[in-house]
Amino acid sequence: MRSRSVESLPTATFTPASQVRSPVSLVTSMLADLVASRELAWRLAVRDISAQYRQSILGVLWAFMPSLLSALLFIVLHQKNVVNIPDVGMAYPLFVLVGTTLWQIFAEAVAAPLRVVTGASAILAKVSFPREALILSALYQTLFGFFVKAVLLAGVLLYFGTMLKPQSMLALVTILLLIWLGIVIGLALTPVGMLVADVSQIITLGLQLGFFLTPVVYPAPESFPYSMLATWNPVSPYLLSSRTLLVQGTVEHMTPMVVVTVCLLGSSFLTWLLYRVSMPIIIERISA
């Protein structure tokens, strides 16, 4: 027999009562699980990334391809005057290449949580592990994608002879915030997305539309109502600032960025909470 007495063992109780009714224990367990999930999150990220590359011939090229191709398309359209784009304050190819790469980073962040959690539905239904590991794993995978794309960004900047200024390092912060925003949006859609397949379609469609509703391939419009694309679209401040920081070392849209960041921090926690309390309900519905 074990020497430990039963009284000293950690106790867990499962009841029908809503978890948000006991907020203190809910938040405590959320934080404890976040800490406990670090190693698993890392393992899952390593597993998914190596599996992805092992089964692919073009491998790392896929990280560049979507943004590179759409950038090339717009460069050609612009050059042939098919589309009329006002002055962007820098070489248009540079503007577009940086823009599409940043958008791609954001788009991957949005899609990551639902993709990772759906991929784990089999183990979710059978093993009890800290559910936060899946979010962290989605974040790690997005960050890995960012590091790969950073090589592309560096290459583009070098090719156009851009001199990085010291304040360009701040772009790292705005890009991380861009990823954060993407993960939170994706995570907010995950619980419902686990139940109904429509959500992943909506994400795909939304990202396609969002590409044009965000000043990625054109400069931020200044006349109302189109200027709302830059001020009311939460993606715009991060994306535009990252681009100008990288190329020119200046920040655009400081006020919207502060507003979005404050909202982001608040909604991050709520989104996490939603994910957390919805898990048992979703698991009950997705598994046979």
Added chain:
Amino acid sequence: MSLPLIEVQGVSKKFCRSLKRSIWYGLRDLGGEVLGRGSDRSTLRRDEFWAVRDTAFELYPGETLGLIGPNGAGKTTLLRILHGLITPDEGRVTVRGRMQALIALGAGFSPVLTGRENIYVNAAILGIPRRDVDSRLDEIVDFAGIPDFIDSPVQNYSSGMTVRLGFAVAAHLEPDILLVDEVLAVGDEGFQVKCLNKIGELKASGTAIVLVSHNTHTVSTYCDRVLVKSAREHELFTDIAAGVRAYKRLVHPGLDGDIEKHCSAAPGIEFMQVDIPRTEMGLGEEFRLRLYYRATTACEDVEIDIALRVAGEAGWHYQATNRTFGKRVDLPAGEGWLDITVHDLRVVHTDGQFAVAVWRRDRSELLFWWRIPVRFTAALRCSGANLYPTTFRTHLSSSEQVSDAGHVASR
């Protein structure tokens, strides 16, 4: 008395039959949960049913509970509530200590990664720290017993090999509570022995175990109590044999006492009653059986299959049909009976089971079968299962006289 490791009090769980409605209810439950409303979880909505209803038990350290019942009885659902994967709709579950489930062996395996890489993934999912895996890696690889495949992608593994590898990782945990769900069904005999040994080891060291199995032998060997569960009801037995009998009644609804019966709903003929004058037989006696039937159409040239199984012997002790004896049997239309007699039984002091089956011509359809437990009472000084007439003769080379051993004994 110390506290139980598992306390289940009045636990119920409902499920929904319709997918669309299930998703809709899920969305509504989701809203209710987030808003903190204690929605009416204890009433059934349209298309819902109780998968687990008002279940209660306690399990103390070192105890094993067998959870048996036919498919769809809610055994796995109950395990998942214990595991905390889903919440009960009614009641309360309290678990103390570290819990591990031998349910999804090889959880999280990526098919394109090698066995060795997957060990780390699987261990992380089970909550085993990396340093523990590093120090036990050779042991785990050894235990899995698939040395030639450990560096191949898991997609090349057979299902048995995948389970072996998963078990090798899981076997190095020492949980306070272990949940086992049908893992023994996959894997070969060697693997099953490993599994059972591990379960026995953990039980001895004070782990509380909940074991779901369809193997009544495993249940009888390891369990202290059994919870027999069907879709509608459940009953907790401390007498394992009684529990196993109750389970068999659930699985074979035609079971009556110890006699296993089966009457097919074949058109045209019905077997109404079976008379067995005696189920205890001495040496050289006969086994008689009378089958009453009612036939609306004649069943010609049926085949009567008789077999006898005897405790302690593998396979059939005796098996024959009427054709073995060159005998044709017709069951004419109307009501009547069929007598079957097996003569001169020579089984010694043991239990057995007669099986009788009636087939339509050329075994095209099984009309009827019964298995009747019998007892052979001849208690002679003979240690085998059967007694056959054996002659003993001695021969003295000095004389021409040959005598039976019995006669010689008087000398």
